[in-house]
Amino acid sequence: MSGKRSIFEEVTEDTPKATAQPGLIDRGRGGARRAIRAWLMVLFALVVVMIAVGGLTRLTDSGLSITEWRPVTGAIPPTSAADWEAEFDKYRQIDQWRIQNQWMELADFKEIYWWEWGHRQLGRVIGLVWALGFLGFLAARQIPAGWTGRLLLPGLLGGLQGAVGWWMVASGVTQGEGMTSVASYRLAVHLGLAFVILGFLGWYVLLLGRTERDLMQARRAKEAKLFSLGTGLMHFAFLQILLGALVAGIDAGRSFTDWPLMGGQILPPDALILEPAWRNFFENPGLVQWIHRVSGYLLLIFGIVAWMRGRHSAHARTRFAFNAVFAALSLQILVGIATVIYAAPWQVAIVHQLIAVLLWSLILRARFLSAYPVSTSLRDVPK
The missing domain is CATH 1.20.120 (Four Helix Bundle (Hemerythrin (Met), subunit A))
Incomplete structure (x- = not known):
């Protein structure tokens, strides 16, 4: 910045011009808005696919084919004939097979198993994408001011969704109770929570699509x-x-x-x-x-x-x-x-x-x- 000038001093073309200062609203608050928005858009798309796969899993009556909840080891599907027989034996112990699907052979069971495994695996992928993104932006200190809690929320809701998913499946994994499908109440909670997560992600994408100054003016x-x-x-x-x-x-x-x-x-x-x-x-x-x-x-x-x-x-x-x-x-x-x-x-x-x-x-x-x-x-x- 130039020194003080007399009010009587003549101004010439050589006088340095003052540069305009940008507004202060977005200074120090921007972070990696575009990158975070792109990451949230990927999560949004994955949740949409998850809803579609979940719907097809239900429509094909595949949701009860995996009778256990193993968040980590369940990511590995059966790899041998003995493993497949063991999974099929677990399924044959529940009411859905006893009442509705006794006609099934191992090949038929594999078809419904892959639908449910794919649904659960996609949930793991969504969780991993969220965790890598959130922790990466947090470590790089690129999260805009006031957004840490917002970006943490989808991850927490996603973890809750996994628990609700098993709570739903457990209602149909019964023996001697006559249940051939999951409880409709729990299905409604599971689907409703998916739309809640989708809603938060969509709203955040819209907010990050514009600057803080633009939002305040709008x-x-x-x-x-x-x-x-x-x-x-x-x-x-x-x-x-x-x-x-x-x-x-x-x-x-x-x-x-x-x-x-x-x-x-x-x-x-x-x-x-x-x-x-x-x-x-x-x-x-x-x-x-x-x-x-x-x-x-x-x-x-x-x-x-x-x-x-x-x-x-x-x-x-x-x-x-x-x-x-x-x-x-x-x-x-x-x-x-x-x-x-x-x-x-x-x-x-x-x-x-x-x-x-x-x-x-x-x-x-x-x-x-x-x-x-x-x-x-x-x-x-x-x-």
Whole structure:
């Protein structure tokens, strides 16, 4: 910096020019934002694949093929004929084989075993990718200020998810209790937690895509009512995902294949046949599917309200985000109807589950843009 100058001193072209100083908001706070964002995007993609593989594992009735929880040694599959026979013997001791799969030979068992092993192995890969990334950025001191706890959270939830996964499987690994599948309640918790992890990862990716200064400025233009609608839509969609897990857990999607009626009437027959009555809302296939259907209709109505409000946003990207949400929601309703009509074949059912992932992600993005809108020209504002 040059010394003091007299106010009467003549300024010439040789006088050094003062350089503009950048804002202080991001100084010392940036860290490796781009690299961390890329790492989180990889984790996001892996969790999406995990949800798909988990859905296929359920649809192929493969989830109970491995009857033990061995987080470390379980990574090594059977390598010899004796090892395969030992694994098959363990499976033949549980109710699913005794009641449902006595026809299976070793070759049939291997098919369902590989699905479950692949599902668990992918979980280990996700945990390893998170741990290497988190510890690497932490050791390099490249984590932005205030982000250590945020980046730790997905790892903690991932560890919890592994425990919940075994808690779910253990409900179906029974002898003499007549269980041929996992408990639908536990399946709902397992799937719900996967979407929670996906939600945090997606939100962090969106935040890291913009600088702290940009976020602070954008927050001043927050559209509070639209953000509230986006939040409500997110929660409603999450509820519908949990209801879908209850449907899947008891194969309720195959109980009635007519639409829009069920068994020729509005409320399915024998809707309250189980005792006590509350069990029907969770274990009666007809009533569970009916609840899922009605919730879907209500979600569509809520989605239309949010979409109509989103169309009047002052920001073009926010309007487009809510258009995308409505398009995905409409597609999901149509695929859901097709899933029912065709008695939930695995090809259609897995598409239904993946569109739920897409819808969830788009709702998160629309909600984010409501809170942190991207400024647009006044000429872009709808009349």
